[in-house]
Amino acid sequence: MGPCGVITAFNFPVAVWAWNTALALVCGNPVIWMLSEKTPLSALVTMKIMERALARFGNAPDGLIQLVIGDPRADGILIGPLIDQGTSDRMQAMLESAKAEGGTVHGGGVAQGIEGGCYVNPAIVEMPGQTDIVRTEIFAPILYVMGYSDFDEAMALQNGVPQGLSSCIFTLNMREAEQFLSAAGSDCGIANVNIGPSGAEIGGAFGGEKETGDGRESGSDAWKGYMRRQTNTINYSAELPLAQGVKFNI
Numbered sequence: 001m002g003p004c005g006v007i008t009a010f011n012f013p014v015a016v017w018a019w020n021t022a023l024a025l026v027c028g029n030p031v032i033w034m035l036s037e038k039t040p041l042s043a044l045v046t047m048k049i050m051e052r053a054l055a056r057f058g059n060a061p062d063g064l065i066q067l068v069i070g071d072p073r074a075d076g077i078l079i080g081p082l083i084d085q086g087t088s089d090r091m092q093a094m095l096e097s098a099k100a101e102g103g104t105v106h107g108g109g110v111a112q113g114i115e116g117g118c119y120v121n122p123a124i125v126e127m128p129g130q131t132d133i134v135r136t137e138i139f140a141p142i143l144y145v146m147g148y149s150d151f152d153e154a155m156a157l158q159n160g161v162p163q164g165l166s167s168c169i170f171t172l173n174m175r176e177a178e179q180f181l182s183a184a185g186s187d188c189g190i191a192n193v194n195i196g197p198s199g200a201e202i203g204g205a206f207g208g209e210k211e212t213g214d215g216r217e218s219g220s221d222a223w224k225g226y227m228r229r230q231t232n233t234i235n236y237s238a239e240l241p242l243a244q245g246v247k248f249n250i
Contacts, residue, residue, distance in 0.1 A: 004029045004226060010036040010083050011139045014046050019206065019218040027226040038083055041072075071116055081117030082140060088118040091140035094133055095123055098144070101131040108142075135161045151176050159187045165208035166190040166199040189216070 004024040008016045013035060021031045035043045072080035082088050088110070095108045108123030122141035127134055134144045148154040158167055167188040169180045177193045179185050189208035190199035199206050205219030216222070235241065242248075 002029060003032060005032045005034060007034045008036060008039075010038040013039040013042040015206075016217060017046065019202075019222065023223045024226045027223055029226055070114060073116075081114075081119045083118075085118050087138070087140055088120055090138055091120060091123075091142065094136065094138055094140075094142065095125065097133045098125045098127065098131075101133055102128040103131075103133075103144075130157050130160055137163050151179070155180070155185060162211040163208070164188045164210035165212045166192070166197040168192040168195060168197040170194055188212075189214070 004020070006017055006020045006024070008014075017033060017035070021033070024031050033043070070080070082091070092108070092110075095105050099105055104126040106124045106126070107121045109121050111119035111121050120140065122143070124143045124145060127144050127146050129146060134146070146157060148157060164187055167186040167190065169177065169186075169192075171177055171180075171193070180193065181191050185191065187209055189212065190197070190204070190206070192199075202218060203220065205216040205222065207214065207216035
């Protein structure tokens with residue numbers, strides 16, 4: 001295909017790059033990476049890891065498998081603070097709005113004892129219903145919890161938001177599971193049963209619907225986006241046949 005551009009957002013700076021870059025390189029294309037100006041350190045670390053992987057496949061440090069929250073500059077830490085102070089401020093403002101809309105907030109607030117970043121405590125918010133704040137997307141650790149009376153009401157709550165990236169259902173009822181995965185169920189690009197809503201699986205197509213967009217990354221046929229498709233026909237006969245087997249009696 002030729003040179004490929006990979007554009008990554010601050011909230012997913014590594015996975016999107018990896019999905020696209022690996023396939024593009026395997027298909028013989030050079031890659032230009034346009035990353036978020038908010039995640040330069042992620043890019044530097046990613047390049048260092050890639051250099052090591054290219055030099056010796058599988059030579060990743062054991063610490064990469066540890067999910068420890070704290071200062072990312074310290075050894076053994078993988079999960080760090082929010083991206084910037086603005087996101088932290090918006091999270092706190094949304095928690096206050098949730099309270100004003102009848103919600104009960106558990107957790108949240110600025111994390112104490114950790115300096116040098118926008119560290120926050122995750123929050124679980126019990127809401128009386130699907131309010132405006134619940135429909136508002138924010139890249140911060142807030143989980144809204146709402147009650148429902150039956151499956152149809154639960155689906156209406158899930159689909160009643162403008163976003164549509166990933167979804168999941170936990171059930172032992174096969175009918176509910178099948179309906180959740182059908183056209184009458186989840187309207188998200190990713191729908192899981194009895195597993196969390198994360199869609200960042202290397203073998204699955206990653207992408208959403210509605211305001212989330214309808215593109216797809218990764219997946220079994222993602223490599224096709226980095227190849228130019230061409231239809232070829234070779235006629236080895238001495239005749240000149242017409243297309244589709246058309247013949248004229250002349």
